[in-house]
Amino acid sequence: MKRRNFLNSIALSTIGLSSYAAIKFPFKNFNKKIKITLTPWSLIRSGYGEHDPLNIDLIKFPKVAKSLGFNFIDHEMFHYPTNLKPSYIWKMNNVMDKEGIESAIMLTGGRGDIGDKDKSKRKKAISVYKYWIDVASDLNCKAVRNVCSDFINISHKEKLSYAIEGVHELGGYAKSKGVDLLIENHNGYSSDPKWMIQLMQGVNLNNVGILGDFTNWTLERNPNTFYPDPYKGFEIMAPYIKAISAKSENFNEKGEEKNTDFKKMFEILKKAPNFIFAGVEFSGNETSRNIGSLKTRELIEKIVN
Numbered sequence: 001m002k003r004r005n006f007l008n009s010i011a012l013s014t015i016g017l018s019s020y021a022a023i024k025f026p027f028k029n030f031n032k033k034i035k036i037t038l039t040p041w042s043l044i045r046s047g048y049g050e051h052d053p054l055n056i057d058l059i060k061f062p063k064v065a066k067s068l069g070f071n072f073i074d075h076e077m078f079h080y081p082t083n084l085k086p087s088y089i090w091k092m093n094n095v096m097d098k099e100g101i102e103s104a105i106m107l108t109g110g111r112g113d114i115g116d117k118d119k120s121k122r123k124k125a126i127s128v129y130k131y132w133i134d135v136a137s138d139l140n141c142k143a144v145r146n147v148c149s150d151f152i153n154i155s156h157k158e159k160l161s162y163a164i165e166g167v168h169e170l171g172g173y174a175k176s177k178g179v180d181l182l183i184e185n186h187n188g189y190s191s192d193p194k195w196m197i198q199l200m201q202g203v204n205l206n207n208v209g210i211l212g213d214f215t216n217w218t219l220e221r222n223p224n225t226f227y228p229d230p231y232k233g234f235e236i237m238a239p240y241i242k243a244i245s246a247k248s249e250n251f252n253e254k255g256e257e258k259n260t261d262f263k264k265m266f267e268i269l270k271k272a273p274n275f276i277f278a279g280v281e282f283s284g285n286e287t288s289r290n291i292g293s294l295k296t297r298e299l300i301e302k303i304v305n
Helices: 002-015 027-033 058-067 086-099 119-138 156-176 193-203 230-240 262-271 289-304
Strands: 035-038 072-076 102-107 143-146 180-184 208-213 218-220 241-248 277-282
Touching: 035 102, 035 289, 058 072, 058 086, 086 119, 102 119, 102 277, 119 143, 119 156, 143 156, 143 208, 143 241, 156 180, 156 193, 156 208, 180 193, 180 241, 193 208, 193 230, 208 230, 230 241, 230 262, 241 262, 241 289, 262 289, 277 289
Parallel strands: 035 072, 035 277, 072 102, 102 143, 143 180, 180 208, 208 241, 241 277
Antiparallel strands: none
């Protein structure tokens, strides 16, 4: 509790209270409500001690994002120091405040499945992600992303029951911290949009929704099978989508993404009444990471403005 009080006092004094939870957006203002955010993976493609010579230092990420025209950034748990101290959170908040940057979403995952069949493993994973919800709250994030059910080892129905239980518990904790919990379509059952809708309906918490990823549609591996129509998938999930990962890799001479029809996706997202954050996630290597991120932001702005 002492740690939480200390971090909260830092976060609140640095960037102020968030009014995100109280905002209501009319459908007619779809274009005006969208906030474009830069995800760290666009520029920082390592974590957990890995080395990438092209990485920028995490603490410089807000400044680089601002130089590329972003006013919002996401955070990813595996980019943060293993031994995370309150002073680091304070420093990150100070840098964001100085640059006029706000936090959007904390991306979490890879440290256990909150829908695990094994109750002890499920509880352990939930405990880990509760910690990162605390961190997200201290960074004034509006939401936390998590993944579940990306590995298929039990039946569709059985996995759904465990996922509902885990997401409900973690979502309730997130709600107590004033943060949304967003589940991403991230392979396995979570890449089945109808399964995701069943999950949302089963959890039934107003702060729990979906982070829709443009490209994560692998239903099974070995051999790989994919959900056949990502656009239809987004249309099915639209009522619960609050944020997206707008994946990009290559662009044509018109500045359009070669693999995904961004214009078609954003037209579908008009059916998502709670959609706010469009996360730029550039993963290409044929152009610089800065330029790729900039091109993705400009493409989204061209479509929605």
